[in-house]
Amino acid sequence: MEEQITVKVLLFASARELAQSSECTLELPRGSKTSDLRRALASKFKLLDVTSLAMDTAIALNQAYVSVDDDPVLSNGDEVALIPPISGG
Amino acid sequence: MDDHVRLSDQPIESREAEAFVGDPACGAIATFVGVTRDTFEDKTVAKLSYEAYGPMALKEMRRLCELARERWDVKKCAILHRTGEVPIGGASVVIAVSAPHRKDALEACAWLIDELKATVPIWKKESYVDGDAPPQWKQNDRDWAPPPRRTTTNHTR
Numbered sequence: 461m462e463e464q465i466t467v468k469v470l471l472f473a474s475a476r477e478l479a480q481s482s483e484c485t486l487e488l489p490r491g492s493k494t495s496d497l498r499r500a501l502a503s504k505f506k507l508l509d510v511t512s513l514a515m516d517t518a519i520a521l522n523q524a525y526v527s528v529d530d531d532p533v534l535s536n537g538d539e540v541a542l543i544p545p546i547s548g549g
Numbered sequence: 550m551d552d553h554v555r556l557s558d559q560p561i562e563s564r565e566a567e568a569f570v571g572d573p574a575c576g577a578i579a580t581f582v583g584v585t586r587d588t589f590e591d592k593t594v595a596k597l598s599y600e601a602y603g604p605m606a607l608k609e610m611r612r613l614c615e616l617a618r619e620r621w622d623v624k625k626c627a628i629l630h631r632t633g634e635v636p637i638g639g640a641s642v643v644i645a646v647s648a649p650h651r652k653d654a655l656e657a658c659a660w661l662i663d664e665l666k667a668t669v670p671i672w673k674k675e676s677y678v679d680g681d682a683p684p685q686w687k688q689n690d691r692d693w694a695p696p697p698r699r700t701t702t703n704h705t706r
Contacts, residue, residue, distance in 0.1 A: 473600055473672035474686045518695035520670065523605040525695035541602055541670070545693035547686065548599070548606075548630060548671025549583050549642050549662060 465536040475542040479505040518543040552614035558633040566627035566645035577651035579658035583642035592681040598634040602670040621653040
């Protein structure tokens with residue numbers, strides 16, 4: 461079994477601008493959770509502030525919101541999106 | 550299928566949504582059109598643009614239509630949302646709901662726009678006329694948190 465998993469990360473709106481990137485792939489150790497992914501992103505994109513990532517930005521896993529109380533384990537091939545405060549309508 | 554959801558970088562029209570939801574068994578169509586405003590607080594808005602997480606936004610819009618149907622006696626729902634730059638006074642969102650009776654259509658339509666603004670991953674950036682302020686991403690709810698997977702709500706309007 462591979463030790464690493466690869467996930468696709470999508471960034472939108474203010475998160476996309478802060479990271480100066482709309483999409484990237486991250487390799488994470490198998491067993492990593494969404495909280496580990498937040499930390500990996502904060503260190504990959506130095507501009508992303510860890511606190512604001514933790515406080516304001518929701519995460520969608522495979523196009524479904526992850527509740528604030530949840531920290532699911534990621535799987536190889538997952539699509540994870542950073543969802544800053546929304547403003548549709 | 551009784552729902553029609555669409556994102557478009559072209560102008561959206563209420564008549565598209567109304568034509569879709571029209572049904573001989575329905576005595577009411579309620580339509581909401583959200584239109585871009587030219588002022589925010591004391592600033593003059595020069596332009597607005599919308600960005601969407603397309604596949605997830607469409608999924609969430611479909612889910613809202615299903616939830617509306619569980620709660621009210623509605624026949625068909627349509628939700629259109631514009632992306633990209635929208636001129637001032639242009640429609641950014643259109644919602645239409647048909648129902649046998651007007652109360653269901655009106656309540657479901659009002660609920661749909663509230664829920665869209667609270668749950669669908671779409672973002673708006675406002676730019677202001679020179680000197681007013683730097684462009685900013687807007688925020689519908691001051692306390693943004695991922696919405697829980699609601700299957701029922703205590704909607705009491």
